[in-house]
Amino acid sequence: xxxxxxxxxxxxxxxxxxxxxxxxxxxxxxxxxxxxxxxxxxxxxxxxxxxxxxxxxxxxxxxxxxxxxxxxxxxxxxxxxxxxxxxxxxxxxxxxxxxxxxxxxxxxxxxxxxxxxxxxxxxxxxxxxxxxxxxxxxxxxxxxxxxxxxxxxxxxxxxxxxxxxxxxxxxxxxxxxxxxxxxxxxxxxxxxxxxxxxxxxxxxxxxxxxxxxxxxxxxxxxxxxxxxxxxxxxx
Numbered sequence: 001x002x003x004x005x006x007x008x009x010x011x012x013x014x015x016x017x018x019x020x021x022x023x024x025x026x027x028x029x030x031x032x033x034x035x036x037x038x039x040x041x042x043x044x045x046x047x048x049x050x051x052x053x054x055x056x057x058x059x060x061x062x063x064x065x066x067x068x069x070x071x072x073x074x075x076x077x078x079x080x081x082x083x084x085x086x087x088x089x090x091x092x093x094x095x096x097x098x099x100x101x102x103x104x105x106x107x108x109x110x111x112x113x114x115x116x117x118x119x120x121x122x123x124x125x126x127x128x129x130x131x132x133x134x135x136x137x138x139x140x141x142x143x144x145x146x147x148x149x150x151x152x153x154x155x156x157x158x159x160x161x162x163x164x165x166x167x168x169x170x171x172x173x174x175x176x177x178x179x180x181x182x183x184x185x186x187x188x189x190x191x192x193x194x195x196x197x198x199x200x201x202x203x204x205x206x207x208x209x210x211x212x213x214x215x216x217x218x219x220x221x222x223x224x225x226x227x228x229x230x231x232x233x234x235x
Contacts, residue, residue, distance in 0.1 A: 003163045003213050004192065008038035011186045011212045015151060017044050018071075022107070022152040022178040023051040023061060027079065027224040030171030031060045032155040034188045034216040039153075040064060046071040050147055052103070052174055053079040056224060065093070074147070076100040080224060099127065102144055104177065110146035111180025118143050152182035155216070156205070159189035160196075163210030164203045172204060179209045188216035 025031030055061035157168035
């Protein structure tokens, strides 16, 4: 039951060219920084990444983009990443933009074993092109397929050696859903503790979903876009 590995590099040893990888985080909040850096070092290619956004230039998934490792990205937001915009326009990366609520539900459905579902979001728009639509009680819905992956990279605040995970505030975001929707879930944590130290009522991701866990290091926790309020009554 001890699922601890020594490092991010050991944790991703079996990630292969062409793999589909879910990567947790919202913007730069709750991203598995160590796993992404290890993936860059491993130099695997032709990856399909499923993540809310593609990081920023020089951090997070932006490192994978800069290294030319991503073939396709499924997400909800281009964000502050100018490189992603350029690579999509140059047809170097295939981008699939999904409404954020639909994105969340597709991952949740994948983890629950539900192959598809209907949603009104996107009906009558480009989102619904080439997809099945149905009428329910006089309203049109579009069918969306679930999302699953070969690997899920998630980041938690605390975790024990069995793989039980606790996330902290908004850093939770997509991590718990992604942990359920992949064949292999790898967790990096800020604090790795002994079994029994976590309050069972506080566990967000049970250990059954996690195959490997390690304690990360060198977290930047950078602010993606700093906005300051103008001082009132000052010149």
